[in-house]
Structures are given as structure tokens and as C-alpha cells.
Amino acid sequence: MSSQFDELKRQVMESQAWQSIFRHGYEDTPRNRILMVSGNVWLHLHPSKVRKHATRLRFTWCMGGITFLMYLVTVVTGVYLMFYYRPVAEYAYADIKYLEFDMPFGMLMRNMHRWAAHGMVIAVWLHMFRVFMTGSYKPPREFNWVVGVLLLVLTLLLSFTGYLLPWDQLAIWAVSVGSNMGRATPLLGNEGPFAEVLGVNPIYDARAFLFGGGEIGAHTLLRFYILHCIFIPLVTSLFLAVHFWRIRRDGFSGPAL
Amino acid sequence: MAEMGSAATRVEVTLKKAGGPGDDKVHTWPNLVRAEFLCTLFTIIFLLLWSLLVDAPLEEPADPGRTPNPSKAPWYFLGLQEILVFFDPWHAGVVAPTFIIMGLMVIPFIDINPKGNGYYTFKERKYEILTFIFGFHVLWISTIVIGTFVRGPGWNWFWPWEVWDAHLVEALTNQDLPYLVGIRDYWTAAAFGLSLILGFFVVGTAAMYWWVVWLKGREFMQRWGAARFFLTSFLTLNMIAVVIKMLLRHILNVKYILVTPWINV
Numbered sequence: 001m002s003s004q005f006d007e008l009k010r011q012v013m014e015s016q017a018w019q020s021i022f023r024h025g026y027e028d029t030p031r032n033r034i035l036m037v038s039g040n041v042w043l044h045l046h047p048s049k050v051r052k053h054a055t056r057l058r059f060t061w062c063m064g065g066i067t068f069l070m071y072l073v074t075v076v077t078g079v080y081l082m083f084y085y086r087p088v089a090e091y092a093y094a095d096i097k098y099l100e101f102d103m104p105f106g107m108l109m110r111n112m113h114r115w116a117a118h119g120m121v122i123a124v125w126l127h128m129f130r131v132f133m134t135g136s137y138k139p140p141r142e143f144n145w146v147v148g149v150l151l152l153v154l155t156l157l158l159s160f161t162g163y164l165l166p167w168d169q170l171a172i173w174a175v176s177v178g179s180n181m182g183r184a185t186p187l188l189g190n191e192g193p194f195a196e197v198l199g200v201n202p203i204y205d206a207r208a209f210l211f212g213g214g215e216i217g218a219h220t221l222l223r224f225y226i227l228h229c230i231f232i233p234l235v236t237s238l239f240l241a242v243h244f245w246r247i248r249r250d251g252f253s254g255p256a257l
Numbered sequence: 258m259a260e261m262g263s264a265a266t267r268v269e270v271t272l273k274k275a276g277g278p279g280d281d282k283v284h285t286w287p288n289l290v291r292a293e294f295l296c297t298l299f300t301i302i303f304l305l306l307w308s309l310l311v312d313a314p315l316e317e318p319a320d321p322g323r324t325p326n327p328s329k330a331p332w333y334f335l336g337l338q339e340i341l342v343f344f345d346p347w348h349a350g351v352v353a354p355t356f357i358i359m360g361l362m363v364i365p366f367i368d369i370n371p372k373g374n375g376y377y378t379f380k381e382r383k384y385e386i387l388t389f390i391f392g393f394h395v396l397w398i399s400t401i402v403i404g405t406f407v408r409g410p411g412w413n414w415f416w417p418w419e420v421w422d423a424h425l426v427e428a429l430t431n432q433d434l435p436y437l438v439g440i441r442d443y444w445t446a447a448a449f450g451l452s453l454i455l456g457f458f459v460v461g462t463a464a465m466y467w468w469v470v471w472l473k474g475r476e477f478m479q480r481w482g483a484a485r486f487f488l489t490s491f492l493t494l495n496m497i498a499v500v501i502k503m504l505l506r507h508i509l510n511v512k513y514i515l516v517t518p519w520i521n522v
Contacts, residue, residue, distance in 0.1 A: 030284070033284040033285075033286045033287070034284065034286075036286040036290075037284075037285045037286050037290070043285075043286070043290065046285045046289060046290070047285060048284070048285055048286075049282040049283065049284055049285060050282060050283065050285050050288070050289055051281055051282050051283075052281045052282070052283050052288075053281075053376075054289070055283065055288045055289040055292055056292075057292060057296070059377075062292070062293070062296040065293055065296060065297075066296065066300055069296075069297055069300055069301075070300075073301075073304065089319075093318045093319065096315060097315075100315070107312065108308055108309065110313050111307075111308035111309075111311065111312055111313050112304060112305070112308040113313075114313035115304060115307055115308055115311070115313070116304060118332075119304065121333050125393075128361075129389075129393060132364075132386075132389050133377055133386070134373075134375060134376060134377055135372075135373040135374045135375060135376070135378075135382065136374075136375060137364060137365040137368075138365065138368070138370075138371070138373075138374040138375075139365075139374075141365070142365035142366060143365075145362075145364065145365045146362045146365070149358060149361045149362045152361075153358060156333060156334075159331065159333065160331060160334070163331050166315055167318065167319045168315050168316040168317060168318060168319055169316040169317050169318070169319060169320060169323070169325055170314055170315075170316045171319060172319040172321065173324065173325055173328040173329075174328070174329060174330050174331050176328065177328045177329065177330045177338065178330040178331065178334055180346070180350075181337075181346055181349075181350025181351055182350075182351075183346070184345070184346030184347040184350055184351060185347065185351045186347050186351065186352070189347070189351075191346070192346075192347045192351070193347050193519050193520040194519060194520075215321070216321065217321070252375075253374060253375035254375040254376070255375050255376040256374075256375075257280065257281065
């Protein structure tokens with residue numbers, strides 16, 4: 001019986017179809033270890049060999065990886081939420097209630113989305129702190145630190161735009177308090193210093209640009225929804241690609257050999 | 258790899274081939290992938306349990322006509338909302354965040370210390386680390402903690418064990434600094450305030466110059482260059498100014514240092 005099974009296994013694994021998908025065996029050989037990474041589109045974000053200290057948790061804290069993981073969790077749970085949510089002032093709040101009480105796993109998906117978003121903010125701060133502490137922004141990695149700061153800002157913007165979408169009291173007032181700062185921008189805000197120079201007014205200034213109108217309202221909800229679900233994730237993905245690519249080109253930081 | 262500081266050696270470092278003498282490389286599979294997999298597993302388990310136990314908040318439907326007291330920004334912006342107590346919105350909400358983002362971005366360009374690249378060390382980069390901890394932990398994190406846990410109705414200070422009294426009225430005894438020192442004339446007060454602020458930056462920059470020269474020597478100052486020095490001192494003095502303004506308010510009830518028809522600081 002087992003020899004028949006082995007024969008079947010051999011025939012499957014030597015078939016043209018199998019070998020067109022899996023290009024190397026499973027024996028633990030140095031060659032296969034390298035092919036596992038270089039032959040896999042996801043894993044080949046890594047080099048096939050890394051310096052020993054870079055695999056240690058006490059060096060990396062794994063915080064960059066956890067930030068990216070949190071991003072992926074919000075993307076997956078966010079798509080689920082999008083199926084049941086309409087960014088219209090009349091429906092938005094009711095849709096959240098519906099999602100929480102009537103959709104299978106709706107509450108869990110919303111919880112995971114929210115806590116992962118908060119986790120991402122914390123993880124990205126800790127990642128920045130770790131990179132600072134190991135001096136990993138030093139030459140030749142200066143520019144990747146700058147990209148990282150942009151990603152930090154994008155993380156906050158993602159979280160902030162998502163904050164409005166439940167359309168409850170917490171949402172509109174937190175976003176109002178945050179966005180009201182736009183009104184005070186020097187030159188560009190209607191209550192800011194030197195507002196009269198460019199002649200901005202409450203319905204035509206920096207905050208109105210953010211809100212999509214003079215006050216927070218249905219137009220703001222749609223604007224923040226599109227920023228949250230399409231525009232900022234796209235920009236973030238672009239900068240993530242640059243961030244990872246630069247790590248790969250410059251190598252992991254480490255003590256001199 | 259020891260002398261990574263100069264641009265000339267930088268290219269050699271990035272192009273260095275694996276397998277040279279003293280190379281300590283290991284296979285990514287399984288050494289790194291295993292660590293990442295375990296990290297992913299535990300993080301997901303933690304997130305899942307947390308999400309099963311703690312529900313995301315949802316309050317009453319949005320009502321633009323009913324402002325809650327206090328209205329708080331999302332927690333990660335509460336540091337900025339907290340410094341609104343001490344600065345006008347154009348500074349706390351616009352200029353300060355811009356300085357923070359720009360300041361973070363220039364870190365790799367103003368820090369020319371070649372040591373401590375890729376390993377933990379405090380001794381070799383004391384001042385860099387202390388400055389970062391001052392900005393990140395002391396200014397950013399502690400103001401978030403204050404904004405989140407001890408600010409209640411009217412943005413008044415309530416300890417966590419105190420009941421939020423929405424009717425608490427704190428007497429506004431704040432006055433402007435020129436008034437406090439006895440200046441009553443409008444233009445004299447403005448001139449006094451402006452010269453205090455300019456003086457702070459001029460004296461602060463000079464003090465920092467002499468301090469760095471005393472600490473590191475003239476040769477270092479020359480290598481550091483004017484652009485790096487002025488950027489560093491300007492950003493550092495701005496961080497110190499936030500603390501000074503906080504102390505002036507908490508201890509002396511000072512509202513503004515400079516009052517003009519266009520801008521107050």
C-alpha cells in the first residue's frame with residue numbers, strides 16, 4: 001500500500017503540471033533554502049541570506065513587520081466592511097449597526113479593523129524608535145528613513161479618515177476637532193494669521209478643502225471615504241514598495257564585520 | 258565598514274559582496290522566515306482575542322448640533338490638542354506638526370556621527386538619543402497621555418480618580434507676559450515680546466554653538482557645517498520653547514509672550 005502511495009506521489013511530483021508550479025524539492029539543502037526565498041514572489045522581498053543579528057527579535061523587535069501585518073489585516077477586514085457600508089449620511093450609521101448585529105462576523109471584522117488600525121499606529125511609532133536606536137537611518141539608508149516618515153504620516157491619515165466613517169458622535173467631533181486646525185493655517189485658513197492676504201473665507205480655505213465644504217457634513221463623509229478606501233491606501237502601497245525595495249538594495253543595517 | 262561616515266566609502270559598502278572574510282550570513286529560510294511566521298501568528302492571535310473581548314466604540318448617531326464636552330481628537334493627535342492650551346491653533350495645529358514631520362525627515366542628514374550604525378549603543382551617541390527621547394517620549398507621548406487620561410470637560414485637568422464635573426469653572430487668571438512685568442503700553446509690549454522671542458533664538462543659537470564647540474571642538478563644527486548646525490539648533494530650540502511655554506502657563510499663568518493684531522505667540 002505504501003509503495004503504491006509512494007509511486008503515486010512520485011508520478012504526481014514528477015508530472016509536468018506539478019513541476020510547472022513547484023520548482024524545487026523539499027529536502028533541507030542549501031540550494032533549496034535559497035530557492036524557497038528567491039523562487040517565491042512574496043518571500044523574495046527578503047535576500048536569500050541575511051546577517052545573523054538581523055534575524056533576532058531583540059534587534060528588530062519585528063515592529064516593521066507587525067506594522068505591515070496590521071496594514072494587511074485592515075485591508076482584508078476593510079474589504080469585508082465595504083460590502084455592507086454606504087458612505088451616505090442617511091445610511092452610514094445604520095449600516096454600521098446592521099453590520100454589528102446582523103452580518104456574520106460583522107462585529108468581529110469591525111473590531112479587528114479598528115484595533116489593527118490603532119495597533120498599526122503604535123507599531124509604526126515603535127518601529128521608528130527602534131530604527132533610531134540602532135542608528136539604521138545612517139548612510140546609506142538616509143532616504144529610506146524619509147520614506148518611513150512619509151509612511152508614518154500616511155498611517156495617521158489613514159486612521160484619521162477612517163475615524164469619521166461610523167458617522168457617530170465620536171466620529172464627527174473627533175474629526176471636527178482635528179480638521180478645525182485647517183481653519184487656522186497661516187495664509188490658507190480663514191481664521192489663521194494673514195488670512196486677508198489671499199482673501200480666504202470659511203467656504204473657501206484649507207479646512208473647506210478638507211471637508212469638501214464650509215462645515216462637516218455628508219460631503220465630508222464621501223470625501224473621507226474615498227480618501228480612506230482608495231486614495232491613501234494607493235499612495236501608501238506605492239511608498240511601501242519603495243520602502244521595502246530600498247531595504248533590499250541597501251541591505252539590513254548591522255554592526256561592522 | 259568601519260568608516261561609513263564619508264560619501265566616498267558609502268558606495269563600497271552597498272556593493273560589498275556576501276561571503277567575504279568574517280561574513281556571518283545565515284539562510285533567510287528558515288532562520289528569518291521562522292521568526293516572522295511566529296511573530297505573525299502571535300500578533301494575529303492577540304488581535305483576534307482582543308477583538309473578541311473588546312468591542313470598537315460606537316456612540317449615538319452624528320449630530321452636528323450637539324457638541325460633546327470634551328470633544329477630543331483621535332488619541333494619536335491628543336499631544337497636539339494638548340499643546341493648544343499653550344499655543345494658538347496656527348502653531349499647535351499647523352506649524353508644530355509641520356516642524357515635527359520636517360524635523361524627523363532631516364534626522365539622517367543632520368546626524369553625521371558615523372558611530373552607532375546598525376547596533377544598539379548609548380555611549381557612542383548620547384546626545385542624539387537624549388534629543389530623540391526628549392522629543393518622542395517626553396513631548397509627544399506624555400502629552401498624549403495627559404490629553405487622553407487627565408483632560409475632562411472644558412479641557413480642565415481631572416485626575417483619573419476625580420469625577421468629571423461639567424460645571425467646573427476655572428477662574429481665568431491668565432495674563433500676557435509683558436503685562437505681568439508691568440508694561441502697559443501696547444507697542445512697548447509688542448516690542449518687548451518680539452525681542453524676547455528673537456532673543457531666545459539668538460541667544461539659544463549662540464549658546465548651542467559654543468556648547469558644541471566646547472564639547473566636540475572647532476574641527477567638528479566645520480565638518481558639521483552651517484546648514485546642519487542652524488537646522489539642528491532651530492528645531493531643538495523650538496522643542497525647548499514648547500516646554501518653556503508650558504512652564505510659563507502652569508507656574509505664572511502666562512497666556513501670550515507676543516501680542517499683535519496679526520499673530521500671537
